[in-house]
Amino acid sequence: MSDMETTLRKLVAEQLGVAPEKATLDATLADMGADSLDSVELIIAIEQEFNVHISDEDSLKIDTMRKTLAYLETHSDKGTA
Amino acid sequence: MKTSHRAILDLLDGDRGYLERWRRLRELTREIRTSEYQITNACNLRCKGCWFFEYDFDRRTRDVKDLSSLNAFLKRERDRGVNAALVIGGEPTLFPRRVAAFVDRMDYVTVATNGLRKFPTQGFEKVALLVALFGGIRLDDELRAIRPGGTRFTGLLSESLKNYHYDPRAFFLFAITEDGTDQIEEAVKRIGDNGNRLHFSFYSKYGGDDPLRVEDGKRLLDTALRAKQRYPDTVVSHPYYIETMITGRSHWATFGYEVCPSISVDHPDHAARLANGNPVLPRFNTWAADLETINFCCTSGHCDGCRDSQAVFSWLLMNVHRFRTNKQLLKTWIEIAESFWSQYVWVPTASGALGDEPIPNAN
Numbered sequence: 001m002s003d004m005e006t007t008l009r010k011l012v013a014e015q016l017g018v019a020p021e022k023a024t025l026d027a028t029l030a031d032m033g034a035d036s037l038d039s040v041e042l043i044i045a046i047e048q049e050f051n052v053h054i055s056d057e058d059s060l061k062i063d064t065m066r067k068t069l070a071y072l073e074t075h076s077d078k079g080t081a
Numbered sequence: 082m083k084t085s086h087r088a089i090l091d092l093l094d095g096d097r098g099y100l101e102r103w104r105r106l107r108e109l110t111r112e113i114r115t116s117e118y119q120i121t122n123a124c125n126l127r128c129k130g131c132w133f134f135e136y137d138f139d140r141r142t143r144d145v146k147d148l149s150s151l152n153a154f155l156k157r158e159r160d161r162g163v164n165a166a167l168v169i170g171g172e173p174t175l176f177p178r179r180v181a182a183f184v185d186r187m188d189y190v191t192v193a194t195n196g197l198r199k200f201p202t203q204g205f206e207k208v209a210l211l212v213a214l215f216g217g218i219r220l221d222d223e224l225r226a227i228r229p230g231g232t233r234f235t236g237l238l239s240e241s242l243k244n245y246h247y248d249p250r251a252f253f254l255f256a257i258t259e260d261g262t263d264q265i266e267e268a269v270k271r272i273g274d275n276g277n278r279l280h281f282s283f284y285s286k287y288g289g290d291d292p293l294r295v296e297d298g299k300r301l302l303d304t305a306l307r308a309k310q311r312y313p314d315t316v317v318s319h320p321y322y323i324e325t326m327i328t329g330r331s332h333w334a335t336f337g338y339e340v341c342p343s344i345s346v347d348h349p350d351h352a353a354r355l356a357n358g359n360p361v362l363p364r365f366n367t368w369a370a371d372l373e374t375i376n377f378c379c380t381s382g383h384c385d386g387c388r389d390s391q392a393v394f395s396w397l398l399m400n401v402h403r404f405r406t407n408k409q410l411l412k413t414w415i416e417i418a419e420s421f422w423s424q425y426v427w428v429p430t431a432s433g434a435l436g437d438e439p440i441p442n443a444n
Binding site for chain 1: 083084085086087088089091092106107110111333358359360363399401402403405406
């Protein structure tokens with residue numbers, strides 16, 4: 001597991017109040033119990049943690065950890081481990 | 082503090098006051114899931130511009146009069162995860178026992194009323210009442226003071242004000258129109274002097290060719306904003322919301338079907354809309370008076386002519402991600418959200434999730 005995935009998993013788990021191993025790659029945030037404000041809080045945290053700007057349109061599309069990781073790998077200046 | 086809240090605090094330049102307001106809104110919205118219920122097709126008025134009668138909603142279904150059937154339906158709604166009811170009609174205050182069933186089953190109840198009949202207080206202390214007003218004091222009579230047989234009368238707003246004098250449950254939804262621009266401030270002052278507050282909404286001329294057409298939108302907007310400035314304790318609406326309401330535009334899009342969140346999620350015609358990525362209200366349905374039919378949306382489905390206040394609010398609030406790009410936008414969203422929730426007397430103010438203070442009218 002890369003550092004990026006570890007960090008992201010920790011952020012998602014903390015946000016949704018679940019154990020990190022419950023934050024699976026392909027479950028949507030909604031599936032994990034997130035509502036719209038959870039999602040935006042998470043986006044803000046991800047933007048700051050990874051020093052990346054996520055457009056409004058993209059923020060709605062990256063609704064799983066896998067999609068978020070793929071986005072970060074191409075847009076973030078913090079590369080994978 | 083959660084990482085995300087540290088990030089939001091950073092976005093707010095360290096403003097802990099706004100962070101705390103964000104958190105309280107956060108806890109409030111997490112627990113509320115709303116649907117809309119037409120509990121009757123009957124009404125004691127025939128208002129011009131009322132989509133319900135303009136588009137024959139009164140003829141499409143029959144009222145469920147049997148309270149045991151209503152109770153069984155409400156149990157199913159609770160099982161579906163809905164705990165907040167917006168009760169409309171027709172005119173719900175004609176059937177207090179039906180409203181009482183909602184009070185028994187739901188955590189939060191709001192009634193949309195034309196204001197003509199006083200709704201009892203006992204047993205309904207925490208029922209929010211959204212009271213209609215169209216245009217202005219004199220224009221309201223012209224547009225709304227019409228009995229079902231067509232007989233006209235005067236003094237409808239006076240009657241509403243008398244019914245809800247200093248009643249904390251009542252909140253006026255003042256649908257403004259440029260035909261009544263010169264009547265806006267007078268009506269605002271009357272409502273404030275009566276101990277009530279209001280949001281502006283926009284009067285759609287349903288039945289005409291272009292219900293949302295405005296010749297001089299700037300004058301209407303300027304008048305509404307000036308009323309807000311002069312009567313800030315009465316006009317709860319945020320200036321950003323007022324402008325969106327009148328122009329139909331936010332800082333990122335124009336209001337319409339493709340972006341409106343206030344659609345019935347279980348209605349079969351919304352498959353494409355649900356897939357277009359724009360937010361929708363979770364679990365929201367509008368149920369017709371037969372408690373079986375799911376209507377298209379919170380109003381009539383005539384989206385080209387719609388600027389419903391609650392739908393526009395939902396649009397702004399569900400698109401919170403559009404307001405996260407800088408401190409000022411995020412503060413604006415917080416203030417709009419607070420103004421929205423302040424409509425409802427049932428918003429909890431006890432200590433716990435929401436703190437000890439009522440959510441303020443921040444702007």
